[in-house]
Amino acid sequence: MTLSAVIIILREVLEAALVLSLLVSATRLMALSYRGIIAGFLLGLAGAVTATLLMDVISESFDGVGQEVLNVVLLSAIVVLLLVYAAGLDRRVAKAGGLMHWLLLMVSCLVVAMAITREGMEIIIFMYGFSADPVEMLPVLVGGAIGAGIGISLGVLIYYTLINLPDRLAVIVPLLLLALVASGMASQAVVYLMQGGLIESQLPVWDTSGWVAETSVTGQLLYALLGYEATPTLMQLGAYGVTLMAFMLVIAAARWLRVTPHVRGV
Amino acid sequence: MYRMKALPCLAAIGIWLAGGSLANAGVPVYQIEIREHLFYPAELRVPSGQKIKLQVINQDGTPEEFESFELNREKVIMGKRKATIFIGPLRPGEYPYFGEFHPETAQGVIIAE
Numbered sequence: 001m002t003l004s005a006v007i008i009i010l011r012e013v014l015e016a017a018l019v020l021s022l023l024v025s026a027t028r029l030m031a032l033s034y035r036g037i038i039a040g041f042l043l044g045l046a047g048a049v050t051a052t053l054l055m056d057v058i059s060e061s062f063d064g065v066g067q068e069v070l071n072v073v074l075l076s077a078i079v080v081l082l083l084v085y086a087a088g089l090d091r092r093v094a095k096a097g098g099l100m101h102w103l104l105l106m107v108s109c110l111v112v113a114m115a116i117t118r119e120g121m122e123i124i125i126f127m128y129g130f131s132a133d134p135v136e137m138l139p140v141l142v143g144g145a146i147g148a149g150i151g152i153s154l155g156v157l158i159y160y161t162l163i164n165l166p167d168r169l170a171v172i173v174p175l176l177l178l179a180l181v182a183s184g185m186a187s188q189a190v191v192y193l194m195q196g197g198l199i200e201s202q203l204p205v206w207d208t209s210g211w212v213a214e215t216s217v218t219g220q221l222l223y224a225l226l227g228y229e230a231t232p233t234l235m236q237l238g239a240y241g242v243t244l245m246a247f248m249l250v251i252a253a254a255r256w257l258r259v260t261p262h263v264r265g266v
Numbered sequence: 267m268y269r270m271k272a273l274p275c276l277a278a279i280g281i282w283l284a285g286g287s288l289a290n291a292g293v294p295v296y297q298i299e300i301r302e303h304l305f306y307p308a309e310l311r312v313p314s315g316q317k318i319k320l321q322v323i324n325q326d327g328t329p330e331e332f333e334s335f336e337l338n339r340e341k342v343i344m345g346k347r348k349a350t351i352f353i354g355p356l357r358p359g360e361y362p363y364f365g366e367f368h369p370e371t372a373q374g375v376i377i378a379e
Binding site: 004008055056059060062063064065067068069122125126128129130132191194195196197198200201202203209213214215229230231232 | 282283289290293317319327328329330331335336339340341342343344345347348349350351352353354356357366367368369370
C-alpha cells in the first residue's frame, strides 16, 4: 500500500510542482512580485477542498461527465492564460509596474490556483478514502509524504536549474518549458472530451509503449513535461501542435517587438 | 456588447453538450462493478472498432479511480456512485485497467474483439 501511495501522490504533486517551479523561477528572473503565486496557491487549496466537497454533484452533472467538463474548462483556461503570460513576460514590466505587471500577477495567480485545484482534489479524495481505517491510514500517510517529498524535490531542482542558467537562456528556457507543458495540457483536454463522449474518439496514430511505457518513471516524467502518451490520437497531436505553434509565434513576436524597437525605427 | 456575445456562445455550448448526449444515445453500454476493491467482471469482452459506453458502478463506500494507460482513460468514482466513461473505437487486443487507489487488488482487462 505504501508504494502505491508514493506513486499516486508523486504523480499529482509532480504536475503541480512543475508548473509552480516554472512560474516561480520566471517570477524571480523577471523580478516580479510573488504575491500572485502565493494568492494562487491558497486559492488552489480552497478550490481543491471545494471541488472535493462538490465532487458528487460535479460527477452527476452533464449526464455523468461533469468531471470531464470541469477538467476541459480548467485545462483550456490554463493554456490560454499561459499564452498571455508568455506574451507579457518581460524584465521591464516589473520595473514599469502598472497594468502589465498586475496582469502577469493575475495570470500566475489563476494558473497556480487551477493547477493546484486539479491535482489537489485527487490527493484529497485518495486520502479521504482511507480516513475511516486507521490501520491503512498510516502507511498511506507515510507513502504520501514520500511521494510529495520526491515531487517537491524535483520541483526545487528544476527551479534552481532554471535560475542558474546563463543570462541569454534565462528567459527563453522557462518559456519554452511552459509551452511544452501547455501543449501537453491541450492534448489532455482532448482526451477528456473523448472520455466524456463530447467529441468522437479515434484510433491511436502510433504506439510507442514498447519504447517508453507510460507506467515507467521516464514515461511519467515525460508525461508531466511533454504530455507524453504512448498511443495518442490524431486530434491530440493536432491540439498539441497548434498550441506549441501558438506559443512559438507569441514568444517570437513578443521578443521581436521588445528587442528591436530601434531597428524598426520606433 | 460583451453580454450580447456571451449569450449565443453559451447557447452554442449548451447545444453541443445536448447534441453530445443525443449522439451517444445508440452507443452500446457495458457495466463494470467495484466491490471490495475488486472489479466485476475482471475480464470484459467488447466489440472492436466502435464507441462504447462504460458504466462503472462503485459499490464500495470509498472512492476509487478507474485508470488505464492503454485506453488513455482516468476517472474518479466516489463511494456508492457510478461513472460514465466512453472508450473506443479500439483495435482488437487486450486493454488492462486498474483502480489507482487499490492497485494490488483492483485489476481488470477489456478485450476488444
